Amino acid sequence: MIPRMLEGLDSVAWHEIDHAYGPALDTPGHLRALLSNDPEVVARAVVDLDRTVYEEGGFVCPAATAVLPFLVEVMPVLSSEHRAALLDMIERIADDGENAEQVDRGWHAAWAEAKPKLVARPGTSAGDSRSVGRRHDPSA
Numbered sequence: 001m002i003p004r005m006l007e008g009l010d011s012v013a014w015h016e017i018d019h020a021y022g023p024a025l026d027t028p029g030h031l032r033a034l035l036s037n038d039p040e041v042v043a044r045a046v047v048d049l050d051r052t053v054y055e056e057g058g059f060v061c062p063a064a065t066a067v068l069p070f071l072v073e074v075m076p077v078l079s080s081e082h083r084a085a086l087l088d089m090i091e092r093i094a095d096d097g098e099n100a101e102q103v104d105r106g107w108h109a110a111w112a113e114a115k116p117k118l119v120a121r122p123g124t125s126a127g128d129s130r131s132v133g134r135r136h137d138p139s140a
Contacts, residue, residue: 005073006031012066019052019063027052027063034074034082046082050089058100064093065106072117087118 009028017024030052033045055061071090075083097107
């Protein structure tokens with residue numbers, strides 16, 4: 001059974017979406033692992049998502065766009081440590097979304113929808129979310 005926060009995960013054509021190492025076939029597993037009761041499994045999933053979804057070198061890959069709504073949904077149930085690590089990854093992707101030459105065409109719309117939810121989400125403390133998007137919002 002798929003947890004409600006990951007509804008739609010299996011509807012995504014992950015084989016057609018690229019991350020830093022090619023098709024994002026492993027990405028649904030990383031997202032599911034975020035909901036594990038084992039903190040080590042969750043920590044590994046955070047590292048794996050950062051390694052595959054964040055493209056160092058100024059490129060926002062399609063997988064970043066695809067995972068963002070799922071990350072928004074799972075964020076409230078994560079420990080503050082794991083939430084902070086994922087928020088940091090999202091912030092780096094958002095920075096690249098403003099400055100990179102290659103940005104997935106869906107990123108800006110996905111980010112515009114996710115950003116207010118990340119800041120206002122129950123379970124996301126002000127300390128974790130205060131900088132999300134700050135560099136991308138002149139009023140922040």
